[in-house]
Amino acid sequence: MKHSDILNSDKAPEPVGLYPHARKVGNLLFLSGVGPRKKGSKEIPGVTLDQHGNITAYDIEAQCHSVFENVRHVLEASGSSWDKLIDVTVFLTNMKNDFKKYNEIYAQYFEENQPCRTTVEVNALPTPIAIELKCIALAE
Template identity: 75%
Template sequence: QPVGLYPHARRVGDLLFLSGVGPRARGSKEIPGVKLDEQGNILSYDIVTQCHSVFQNVRYILEDAGSGWEQIVDVTVFLTNMKADFAAFNRVYAEYFRDHQPCRTTVEVNALPTPIAIELKVIAVMP
């Protein structure tokens, strides 16, 4: 469920553009790997758990739109703590993209719209 007025994905010609995808559990507000205080601020998080969750969400969106994992051609990664999380993210990323390697850009951002540590922006080809 997007947190604003935008689609999860939009097809333009043979390309599928995914809006920013976070690790929130599909169909709920639960964020795997995150512990929040009473005000909704992050107390702690597990970047590995969030990475697995965000990759699963990307897979759901691609498949719902008629595309697939092997069709990904470009990934933009937004991390809120590059220094602490980049190495772990790279290890998990390698599990998912060992044989299929799209272009990738990784940037650090100050914050994301929900209390998450990672968000992906993906472009895929429609088969």
């Protein structure tokens, strides 16, 4: 692997660990997990935290729109695009309450391009978010 295969976006939120936003291998682009945080801050759209950093309320719709925007930023910075997504794994922290709304919003974004998709529930994510995407796309 060449270091030049490691790709980052200047518009997507900074990774919370030692990993790139994406890595190109052949004609495939592998995105690291992408959440809804805003670049340059710990702000998470639609999330209210208490003084200890625990989630007291969140809006899955706001998080969905933000995470899809962040994925788009990483794709574009990496020389790919939304229509080149071929596989999406979605992690939700509350499938029972959030799946219906997330599925409706997902359908709006993927009406034209319909990549393979897997949606799983996880107990928690590394930051106080309710959704994270792991994607594979074609690269130029």
